[in-house]
Amino acid sequence: MTKKDILRLYQCREPIAALTCYDASFAQACEQAGVEVLLVGDSLGNVVQGQRTTLPVTMTQMIYHTEAVCRGCSQPLVMTDLPFGSYQTSPQQALEHAVLLMQAGAQMVKLEGGAVMAETVAFLAARGIPVCGHIGLQPQSVHQLGGFAMQGKSDSAAQRLLDDGLALQQAGADILVLESIPAPLGQAITERLTIPTIGIGAGSACSGQILVLYDLLGLSPIMPPFARDFLSGRGSIQEALAAYVQAVKQQAFPA
């Protein structure tokens, strides 16, 4: 999968199936199930390391997990999160760290933030780095947000998120993750943009869906309200992954 293949799915209105992934064995299993985008997410801080937030995750760790995922698969598009503190200082800082992730095997980098990150997105895009934006609930800003609550609930907050999405698209973002926002807002942003949106707790109208792999397997001690345990009632991890891909493709998930 290249960024062009993802765009083709979007243009054909075929929902994009994405999952987070942190190691080679799961990358192979996800590939066999037909997952199209693997995100080496900084959520590895939560589900692999047992941290309360994603803030302690380092560049060295993101490189290590990106290399592991890339060794395990060849088909899905692999994108990797720029971790907290690795891109907010300046576009130059973001470029230096994005280069390290691309050298580790990522085909795209993801960063959190709205219009304020537009300059950085444009800087990366102009230098050959595909970029995925991430708005709505931004886990790296958890302390500023005061928790992991749904975003965009008031009219003004919803308008701000729409403006953020447009600013990131204008700057050259290739994909936009929408996390934990009301479903009608997910739909409105998806309809206004001309790049794919990947939702996590953002309703079924997004161009694709993503879940944290360990939530999909029912392993997380605290399941986010928008997650579903696809392993429950099924005999194997492979069946659970295939059921997730099928549910996304048929727009049966999220309900």
Ligand code: KIV
């Ligand atoms: O790190 C992560 O898992 C993410 C998803 C929530 C999209 O950014």
